[in-house]
Structures are given as structure tokens and as C-alpha cells.
Amino acid sequence: MNEKWSRLEQHMSQAGIDTLLITDPKHVYYLTGFASNPHERFLGAVYTRGEQPFLLVPALDEAAARSASDVDTILTHSDTDNPYAILKQALKGKAGVLGLEKNNLTVSRYEALQAELQFNEARHVGDWLQSMRVIKSPEEVQKMQHAVNLIEEVLKQGLAKVQIGMTENELVAEIEYQIRKVGADGPSFDSMVLSGDKTALPHGVPGTRQIQAGDLLMFDIGVYAAGYASDITRTFAVGHLSDELTRVYNTVLAANEAAIAAIKPGVTFGSIDQAARAVISDAGYGPYFLHRLGHGLGIDVHEYPSVHGDNQDLLQAGNVFTVEPGIYLPGKGGVRIEDDVLVTEQGVSVLTRYPKQLTVI
Known part of the structure; x- marks a missing residue:
């Protein structure tokens, strides 16, 4: 797990967030090294406090994700799968308080996440990533x-x-x-x-x-x-x-x-x-x-x-x-x-x- 995830974990702990779901492709690249344009397909980098982050990517991007990403666990979904159900299974049905980039999610995706994950609350985390990205390494x-x-x-x-x-x-x-x-x-x-x-x-x-x-x-x-x-x-x-x-x-x-x-x-x-x-x-x-x-x-x-x-x-x-x-x-x-x-x-x-x-x- 790279230093960026550790910094995010500190923010999560302070804000009482249990699970982080990053869906902006630019932020996925920033955090994992995997750059892609998923088009209409679901792409997410997921982190639960105390565990290891994982990626959920379209199946057609699996090889590229494994090659480029520094995240060890790569989950995939096909065009006929429900990616939100796969996410639910990976989280064992327990998202708790969920951190999201609210300005990146459509209403339909938010509702699909809510239907599957039944999270307690959603909180915006885009500002955290902004504060990290403003200082270039x-x-x-x-x-x-x-x-x-x-x-x-x-x-x-x-x-x-x-x-x-x-x-x-x-x-x-x-x-x-x-x-x-x-x-x-x-x-x-x-x-x-x-x-x-x-x-x-x-x-x-x-x-x-x-x-x-x-x-x-x-x-x-x-x-x-x-x-x-x-x-x-x-x-x-x-x-x-x-x-x-x-x-x-x-x-x-x-x-x-x-x-x-x-x-x-x-x-x-x-x-x-x-x-x-x-x-x-x-x-x-x-x-x-x-x-x-x-x-x-x-x-x-x-x-x-x-x-x-x-x-x-x-x-x-x-x-x-x-x-x-x-x-x-x-x-x-x-x-x-x-x-x-x-x-x-x-x-x-x-x-x-x-x-x-x-x-x-």
C-alpha cells in the first residue's frame, strides 16, 4: 500500500469513514498508477480501513490494470455482470460510512450503490484528494x-x-x-x-x-x-x-x-x-x-x-x-x-x- 493510501486512511479515521470508493478515473490513476477510460463501465478503487485496497475494473482492462497498478488485488466484471453486486461481495456486505466523490457520481450510480451496499451514510471526499494533488511530488x-x-x-x-x-x-x-x-x-x-x-x-x-x-x-x-x-x-x-x-x-x-x-x-x-x-x-x-x-x-x-x-x-x-x-x-x-x-x-x-x-x- 503506497503512502497516498496511508494519508487517506488518516483522513478516514478523523472523519469516521469506514470505506472509501474512488471512481474518478484520474483519481484512480493518482492512487494506483492505473490509467484508463472505462467509458460507461464501472471503475473503482476501494479501501476499507485496516485492510488492503483493491481495484474493480472492467474485465477487458484486467491485463492493463495488473501491469500498471501497484494494487495487488484486482477484481473484474464483465458486461453482463452487476458490478455493484461484486462490490458488495468484496466488502462482505459491510460498507459502513462510505466516502465518495459526490461530484463524480451520477444519480443512477449512487442509487445502484445504495441498493446493493446499503451504506449507513455517504460523505464527500473529493476535497481530500484535491488537497493531496495540489502538492506535486x-x-x-x-x-x-x-x-x-x-x-x-x-x-x-x-x-x-x-x-x-x-x-x-x-x-x-x-x-x-x-x-x-x-x-x-x-x-x-x-x-x-x-x-x-x-x-x-x-x-x-x-x-x-x-x-x-x-x-x-x-x-x-x-x-x-x-x-x-x-x-x-x-x-x-x-x-x-x-x-x-x-x-x-x-x-x-x-x-x-x-x-x-x-x-x-x-x-x-x-x-x-x-x-x-x-x-x-x-x-x-x-x-x-x-x-x-x-x-x-x-x-x-x-x-x-x-x-x-x-x-x-x-x-x-x-x-x-x-x-x-x-x-x-x-x-x-x-x-x-x-x-x-x-x-x-x-x-x-x-x-x-x-x-x-x-x-x-
């Missing part, structure tokens, strides 16, 4: 650095393919080809390539717009590798750039650098957002910074913390999150520069290393 950081390295190579290769007249969708296709070519598991979100005035849309959708001279060209892309995500945004000038958009770019870069300079253990997440926002506001673009500064990064591409001005939680060594200020001028264009950062005992380590100075392609 050195091994997790190493996996994340690998994911960053891969997406930076993808960006380098994709940028070399840019041509006047190419559409955004054509460039997205090139990016996603490179994602597979470099050996990543896949994109960590829908790859976004925007050009011209469409860069003023923070969550714009790539389409058939053709890249033109004088455009801003924005890449917001990431990959999964070994179960961990990367997320990077870089914005480029195609051929040339107006004085106004050059000023916007330099302001966003200064905001990005100000936020990173403010990162150290013990300061609030809100103060990091405010450091970037002050730079943008002082330059007269305050109303055009439309979103939070960043978000947590790890097994999920968006996870705790939310890096916004009202978040008074304190940074701790081991936190990994994005720093991505932006300015978006309707009808003209927008700039976002996004880095992935690790809080260290000394301050900050920037995992993304792709150049940020304004680059004309």
Missing part, C-alpha cells in the same frame, strides 16, 4: 516537465509550417499530427490556433480563416504524457505588426514576468493575479484582461487552484499552475502569453522555456 514534476518539453517541440515544428494563406484548421491539423509524432498520449485539450482579429477571442474556435501578413497568430496547446498535462500559449506576429499591437504584446509580456517574479511560498494566489493585472491596468488595458491569471495543472489540465484576485489561499512549494495574462481588443486582436510554473522552496521554477520575446515569422 518530484516524480510528478518530472512527468510534467516531460509533457512541457513535448509540447514545446510540437510548437517549434508547427511554427515552421506556417505559411501565408494557410487556414487555422490546417495549422491545427499539423499541430495534432506533431503531438502524436513526438510521442505524447494526445492533446490535453482542443488545440487552439487563432489568427488576426480572432485572437481577441480568449476561447475562440479555429476555422477556415486564412493567415495573412500583419496578423497576430496565437497558439494555445498542450499534451498529456504519462498521465500529466502541459499547457502553453504563445502569440506571434506574421510578417509585421502595428505599433498598437506591438504595445499590447509588450504589456502582456511585462504582466507575465511581473506575476512570475511575485511567486514564492506564503503569498496569496490573489496577489499573483493582482501583480499581472496592475501592469495591464497601468498601461490602460485593464478592461481588456478578461479572465483569471491562471489555473492549477497536473493530472487534469484545469485543476485547483484557480489563480484569481480573490483567492486568499497561500502558495506552497510543490504547487504547479499556469500564468497566462492577456489583452483582447475587439476587432483588432489579442495577445496571451502562458507559462507553466512550479513553486519551489526558494521561489519559482518556470517549466516552460519557449521564448517569449515578440517574434515575427
